[in-house]
Amino acid sequence: MNPFSTLGIRHDIVNAITDLGFENPTPIQEQSIPVLLSGSNDFVGLAQTGTGKTAAFGLPLLELVDFEQNYPQALILCPTRELCLQITNDIKNYSKNLSNVNVVAVYGGASITDQLRQIKRGVQIVVATPGRMLDIINRKAIDFSKVRYVVLDEADEMLNMGFQEDIDVILSTTPNDKKTWLFSATMPAEVRRIAKKYMTDPHELTMGKQNTGNANIDHEYFIVRARDKYAAFKRIVDFNPEIFGIVFCRTKIETQEIAESLIKDGYNADSLHGDLSQQQRDKVMKRYRERSLQLLIATDVAARGIDVNDVTHVINYSLPDEIENYTHRSGRTARAGKSGVSIAIINSKEVGKIRQIERVIGKKFTKIEVPSGFDVCEKQLFALIHRVHNVEVNEAQIESYIPRIMADFAELTKEEVIKRFASLEFNRFLDYYKNAPDLNAPQQDDRFSERGERVPRAGRAANSDYTRLFINLGSVDDFTRGDMLGFICNNAKISGKAIGKIDLKGVYTFFEVENSVAETVQQNFKSVDFKGRDVRIELAGDRDGGGREGGGGSRERRSSGSSGSRERSGGYRDFSGKRRDDRGGSSSRSSGGDRERRKRF
């Protein structure tokens, strides 16, 4: 029997695809056709192009659509006109021995009149790019109220091309009980989100070679002193609020200890090592798969073969003894086309080992600095804001409480309410990190960043395309750096992102702005006053001889290895995330200013 017949494809279609040279199903077809033929599942398939995925959804559609009826029953959305034409053509080829099959290709850049005419004649399968489809919907030229299947092909590409909103509108015209089949080569967070939004409990399949995603792994290392390792590790975790990671240790004892410390410190963590019984290991793995655990602390042996697809970070708390094991470890992330990060926390003597690993994996590591306490607080704050933004509101449940809640907040402005909500969780991090020291190991120079490039901090690339400006307001005017940032943004009408270092002094301040907005800042400040005083903005070079005394040289000083500022924990980040060491003022004033800014955050 023909293998496609075995999968449930009718004779006429099998004959047609045999003519196309399809003798055996490709792996994706083999796995998805039986599932899709049942017609009862939503479906997510991770598949690259060229794997035969058009037939994987096209053949089941031909089995499920009722060609006796001449109204739209299936809608296939894809990102490009080329793909649209190709899918249409393929489906026509597969169905050449069937009667009454009407497939229409709807795409931009071609006559809409022809497409409208074809639709009017009656179609069962519409293959479309989102823009043109929406156009036709807006003309009320198509009725999707009886659509039973929607295919989102190359969903990642459609999102990349900005079709999210169009897709939303198009899908809102289809019935709620249709089945949605989503195909994507990669599964970034946005695709996950639409999968979640449009589907119920989808059947998920990953096609092709697992972990072809090695190119999708970023390798990073942090250099810390041995005694700071655990604290640095926690900071890295805190800096990644959505982390779902596997942490590798060298020994069972280390694994156990780290897991216990993490649990004690309030993290969702547990250990996996050879001293656990099979039952205990299964239990840990079950919790990890279900995401009740955020961090799995494991030895190499115990973690071998762990096959969890959404791991965001692999952390080498200790580097493996065998370099080959690094590949096994890092391969736990970036699976199934996703991207991931593999991190090594090392001491300065281990840099040579990183170079060895680079040779084995054929990829460079990036040296990253341990985020400062301020970086972590900022990251956590915005993660919280993001969660608030995206939280699903259960209107029915909360409705009856709303009048009381509103009454409770009646006295507060919207801004005050927001501040209080944000502070609920944020204060915890502020308290913990308020005196957080720099955890980066001191180095003589940046000899390890070969090629002489500047080392990025906490994921941000160093960028020196700034102009340094002077303003005649400072801390005596009751400005904190945060206040100053706001003051500059508001009056210069620029985004905070365009502002670099802010070096707050007593009666004046130096600050950096991106070169492209330097002129705008000076112009827009011309008519600004502060409590009746003229505000002056000037190029700082005219004032401080190009940064001789101010913080402009702080980066150079810091990398010269002085640990003084680090030890007294006067080092901090300003709002641009750049390290500063405020030599301009006394250390007590510096940290006092920092505290002040946090209080007002």
Ligand code: AMP
């Ligand atoms: P697709 O990923 O759908 O673009 O398919 C990639 C190529 O593989 C196309 O040229 C298809 O015609 C071809 N193809 C798909 N399925 C099979 C099969 N079972 N046997 C041989 N060729 C196939």
